[in-house]
Amino acid sequence: MTITLSIFIPFLAAIFIPFIYKRIQNRHIGWFVIIVPIALFIFLASFIPSIANGSTYMHTIRWIDSAGIHFATYLDGLSLIFALLITGVGSLVILYSIYYLSERESLGRFYVYLLLFMGAMLGVVLSDNLMMLYVFWELTSISSFLLIAFWYHRKKSRYGAQKSMLITVSGGIAMLAGFIMLQSLTGSFSVREIVATIGQYTDEPLFLWAMLLVLLGAFTKSAQFPFHIWLPDAMEAPTPVSAYLHSATMVKAGIYLVARFTPIFGGEAVWFYTVSGVGLFTLLVGSFNAVKQTDLKALLAYSTVSQLGLVMSLFGLGSVALQHGYSPDSVIYTQATFAALFHLINHSTFKGALFMVVGIVDHELGTRDIRRLGGLMAFMPITFTIALIGSFSMAGLPPFNGFLSKEMFFEALVNARNLEVFSTGTVGTLFLVVAWIASVFTFVYSMIIVFQTFFGEFHPERVEKPSSEASFGMLVAPSVLAIFVVGIFFFPNVVGNYLLRPAMTAIYPSFAGAEGLVPHIKAWHGFNPALWMTIGVIILGTILYKLIKYWRGVYTIAPLRWNLDTAFNAGLTWLEGGSHFITRMYMKGYLKDYLVYIFTFFIVAVGGSILWTGSYSFDFTDNSPIAINEFLIVLAMAGAALAMIFAKSRMTAIILNGVLGYSIALLFVVFRAPDLALTQTVVETVTTALFLLCFYFLPEWKKERSARKTKIMNGIIALSAGTIVTVLALAVQGNKMFESISVYFEDAYLLAGGKNIVNTILGDFRAFDTMLEVVVLFIAGIGVFTLIKLKTGKEDKDIEDQ
Amino acid sequence: MRINDVILRTVARIVVFIILTFGVELFLSGHNNPGGGFIGGLVLSSAFVLLYLVNDIETVRKGIPFDFKKIAAFGVLLAVGTGFGSVLFGEHFLTQAFGHFHLPIFGITELSTVVLFEAGVALTVVGVVVTIILTISEDV
Numbered sequence: 006m007t008i009t010l011s012i013f014i015p016f017l018a019a020i021f022i023p024f025i026y027k028r029i030q031n032r033h034i035g036w037f038v039i040i041v042p043i044a045l046f047i048f049l050a051s052f053i054p055s056i057a058n059g060s061t062y063m064h065t066i067r068w069i070d071s072a073g074i075h076f077a078t079y080l081d082g083l084s085l086i087f088a089l090l091i092t093g094v095g096s097l098v099i100l101y102s103i104y105y106l107s108e109r110e111s112l113g114r115f116y117v118y119l120l121l122f123m124g125a126m127l128g129v130v131l132s133d134n135l136m137m138l139y140v141f142w143e144l145t146s147i148s149s150f151l152l153i154a155f156w157y158h159r160k161k162s163r164y165g166a167q168k169s170m171l172i173t174v175s176g177g178i179a180m181l182a183g184f185i186m187l188q189s190l191t192g193s194f195s196v197r198e199i200v201a202t203i204g205q206y207t208d209e210p211l212f213l214w215a216m217l218l219v220l221l222g223a224f225t226k227s228a229q230f231p232f233h234i235w236l237p238d239a240m241e242a243p244t245p246v247s248a249y250l251h252s253a254t255m256v257k258a259g260i261y262l263v264a265r266f267t268p269i270f271g272g273e274a275v276w277f278y279t280v281s282g283v284g285l286f287t288l289l290v291g292s293f294n295a296v297k298q299t300d301l302k303a304l305l306a307y308s309t310v311s312q313l314g315l316v317m318s319l320f321g322l323g324s325v326a327l328q329h330g331y332s333p334d335s336v337i338y339t340q341a342t343f344a345a346l347f348h349l350i351n352h353s354t355f356k357g358a359l360f361m362v363v364g365i366v367d368h369e370l371g372t373r374d375i376r377r378l379g380g381l382m383a384f385m386p387i388t389f390t391i392a393l394i395g396s397f398s399m400a401g402l403p404p405f406n407g408f409l410s411k412e413m414f415f416e417a418l419v420n421a422r423n424l425e426v427f428s429t430g431t432v433g434t435l436f437l438v439v440a441w442i443a444s445v446f447t448f449v450y451s452m453i454i455v456f457q458t459f460f461g462e463f464h465p466e467r468v469e470k471p472s473s474e475a476s477f478g479m480l481v482a483p484s485v486l487a488i489f490v491v492g493i494f495f496f497p498n499v500v501g502n503y504l505l506r507p508a509m510t511a512i513y514p515s516f517a518g519a520e521g522l523v524p525h526i527k528a529w530h531g532f533n534p535a536l537w538m539t540i541g542v543i544i545l546g547t548i549l550y551k552l553i554k555y556w557r558g559v560y561t562i563a564p565l566r567w568n569l570d571t572a573f574n575a576g577l578t579w580l581e582g583g584s585h586f587i588t589r590m591y592m593k594g595y596l597k598d599y600l601v602y603i604f605t606f607f608i609v610a611v612g613g614s615i616l617w618t619g620s621y622s623f624d625f626t627d628n629s630p631i632a633i634n635e636f637l638i639v640l641a642m643a644g645a646a647l648a649m650i651f652a653k654s655r656m657t658a659i660i661l662n663g664v665l666g667y668s669i670a671l672l673f674v675v676f677r678a679p680d681l682a683l684t685q686t687v688v689e690t691v692t693t694a695l696f697l698l699c700f701y702f703l704p705e706w707k708k709e710r711s712a713r714k715t716k717i718m719n720g721i722i723a724l725s726a727g728t729i730v731t732v733l734a735l736a737v738q739g740n741k742m743f744e745s746i747s748v749y750f751e752d753a754y755l756l757a758g759g760k761n762i763v764n765t766i767l768g769d770f771r772a773f774d775t776m777l778e779v780v781v782l783f784i785a786g787i788g789v790f791t792l793i794k795l796k797t798g799k800e801d802k803d804i805e806d807q
Numbered sequence: 808m809r810i811n812d813v814i815l816r817t818v819a820r821i822v823v824f825i826i827l828t829f830g831v832e833l834f835l836s837g838h839n840n841p842g843g844g845f846i847g848g849l850v851l852s853s854a855f856v857l858l859y860l861v862n863d864i865e866t867v868r869k870g871i872p873f874d875f876k877k878i879a880a881f882g883v884l885l886a887v888g889t890g891f892g893s894v895l896f897g898e899h900f901l902t903q904a905f906g907h908f909h910l911p912i913f914g915i916t917e918l919s920t921v922v923l924f925e926a927g928v929a930l931t932v933v934g935v936v937v938t939i940i941l942t943i944s945e946d947v
Contacts, residue, residue, distance in 0.1 A: 067897075070899070679841035680843070680846070683833070683841055687850055688849065691853055694860070695940060757903065760839035760840070761839050761840055761841065763841075763843070764838060767843060772890070772903065775886075776886050776890060776924075779927065780886075780887070782931055783879050783880070783931055786879055787879075789938070790876065790938055793942045
């Protein structure tokens with residue numbers, strides 16, 4: 006229960022932020038916001054001991070039984086790692102943002118979005134129900150959109166926000182389709198139930214599709230090739246956001262999904278090849294592209310892409326262990342997953358620190374272009390130290406945590422070469438080579454960050470602001486992360502035993518407690534292939550870095566310049582043009598035309614299905630006789646309807662329309678339906694009042710001069726629509742195709758305590774319908790209000806590009 | 808929109824109260840007799856519409872200083888919120904409860920949570936209808 010609550014707390018806090026923000030103008034609102042993640046972090050951290058002992062926490066609020074959708078939360082080792090990252094990095098990022106964002110920014114908005122994201126992200130990692138997971142998943146995309154577009158007056162921000170939204174949300178929808186397929190296979194939306202029963206469905210054709218679609222969601226979110234193009238553009242967001250969403254948490258949601266679904270799909274050849282292949286390729290593309298960047302933040306973005314690829318590929322390699330279930334030999338492959346989880350934590354620490362460093366440089370000097378920077382070490386010693394720690398860790402050098410996980414990554418690849426399943430002989434070698442080359446590039450760009458920014462000569466005329474070391478508060482958060490970078494190197498097994506062990510059990514339920522599932526992490530293990538690979542990376546990387554100006558030319562070779570961004574933009578333009586063209590074809594702006602569309606569709610769909618099913622046989626035997634007064638009412642209605650066609654003025658038409666409405670009400674009275682009669686009367690009254698109001702806006706009532714052909718056509722449409730409605734009404738009366746459901750409502754007084762059966766249906770039996778109708782009504786009202794009040798031209802200021 | 812008709816204005820003064828009372832009556836009796844939130848809301852809003860028709864908008868706004876958009880929003884929140892009320896008691900979303908209570912003046916009375924739900928419906932209807940009619944008329 007308390008875990009369920011922890012998802013809601015950020016949302017609740019987000020509701021109150023605007024009110025607090027209004028009251029407190031002279032103090033930074035961040036100090037109030039930061040309480041939320043710190044409290045949640047402490048709360049979640051208190052679960053570490055019991056989770057490490059193997060317990061899990063499950064809580065379900067039953068919601069929609071018929072669809073299997075419940076508000077179910079599940080906390081195990083895997084979700085705990087992510088939840089701790091979300092709240093821990095979240096606290097540091099908020100602390101950092103307090104100093105980074107000036108009080109002139111609209112901070113209320115910023116922190117509302119940030120809390121919204123935090124809640125959504127916690128929801129993603131703590132959900133057990135797939136539908137719940139999906140909703141939170143999309144919510145993270147939306148809050149990311151809002152945060153990227155925080156400075157929405159910039160064109161680039163809006164572009165980046167839209168791009169990330171389009172890519173991640175379409176991936177999310179694919180994932181939803183995959184989830185639904187899984188549900189139709191296994192009959193459950195609960196991840197744990199699916200894990201338990203999936204074994205018997207792996208041969209179904211839907212299984213493969215579900216896997217690919219879920220992967221599509223994970224790949225778009227985690228910026229895997231070819232969907233990585235949104236991440237560099239997302240860097241238009243304020244730096245705290247980039248550090249938080251686009252390196253430490255949100256982009257790891259895809260990785261979380263892959264890890265969570267490893268027990269379901271792991272052990273399949275397609276899963277293995279897709280996840281590890283895409284991951285490794287992303288690793289290579291990301292690191293290769295990172296080297297050519299001149300904007301420090303773009304460099305970090307590409308480096309994040311490549312590191313995510315690394316983690317992703319490790320999960321792919323680790324899934325092999327599930328091929329034949331547990332055996333003493335297969336345990337060795339689980340080490341890839343262990344390395345993945347370990348690197349995931351390490352990446353959050355060093356990349357978070359690096360982003361904050363770049364933010365500091367940008368904040369203090371007004372630029373983050375490495376061509377204009379240099380020699381900052383002289384007056385930014387602390388920032389330099391943090392950057393050094395972060396970059397060297399990223400490059401995989403000791404004594405930093407990146408070294409440990411990088412070594413494990415190489416080891417996993419070396420093991421994969423000996424893999425006997427899936428006939429990976431040559432592919433395993435290819436994997437190893439790709440990973441090694443990518444690591445060389447990683448080394449090169451890590452060196453670029455350190456040496457091109459902090460060494461060399463400082464040119465004050467090239468930067469925008471007078472320069473000095475950042476304020477103390479701004480340095481706290483990156484320093485904490487840097488301490489973790491070093492600390493984890495010296496005490497890696499604390500992390501291993503308390504965080505990674507339960508997470509490994511969550512990913513490999515059948516391996517629980519197996520020897521070797523949680524290896525002892527050592528910094529030194531002799532001269533094994535992994536260490537030689539690292540030494541090779543350092544040597545070749547240093548050479549490449551020294552000679553960078555000689556080989557930079559490769560980036561101008563044509564095939565490398567053809568990039569996916571151009572394709573994306575062209576696709577977007579084409580899509581816009583195409584939909585504009587199609588919309589123009591039928592949106593004529595005449596109500597008359599739209600009515601023709603609607604009625605034609607109605608005639609084709611309903612009339613067609615009546616003909617198709619042959620349900621036009623009528624049965625009048627059970628009908629009660631029609632009394633004379635009923636005849637008279639119907640006659641009046643028919644007269645009014647006919648007269649309306651020939652009405653000379655609009656007023657007459659409106660009154661005649663009223664005659665129709667009130668006659669229907671009268672019919673309801675005759676047939677003893679007082680509720681309907683009342684409603685009809687009042688609706689008619691209000692509608693007439695509305696009509697009179699709109700009088701002013703309506704165009705002049707004039708005889709229509711349309712071609713004879715159109716008139717005949719319209720007449721045919723009108724007549725057939727009327728005929729079909731009549732036939733439909735009679736056919737419904739004559740053909741009982743389904744059991745009547747009115748038996749459900751017959752005990753209304755007993756079940757709902759009401760004597761008015763109509764209202765018990767509205768308010769009790771079918772309350773969901775009523776509730777949604779009310780919501781729709783409200784939306785319609787707001788729609789009318791905004792359409793009229795916010796007409797173009799009334800808006801005075803035009804917020805546009807900078 | 809102001810209609811300068813003495814008879815209409817005089818009649819409206821009395822009729823508005825009759826309509827309002829009728830609306831409330833319809834709303835309350837909906838459980839066992841014809842009526843209910845939707846109709847009640849519609850009748851109430853027709854009373855307001857009549858007020859606006861007879862007097863000008865500014866005068867009525869002084870007398871009824873509500874923002875009808877907010878009323879509509881509150882109504883929606885109430886309708887959806889009562890649905891969540893049952894969740895708190897471990898029941899399904901939108902489960903309604905009722906019971907018979909002994910009240911001092913009314914004797915044994917049936918009280919039901921559906922009233923809250925219907926109140927939400929009624930408020931939404933009033934808010935939306937009046938908002939629509941006011942916005943259109945103000946646009947003139």
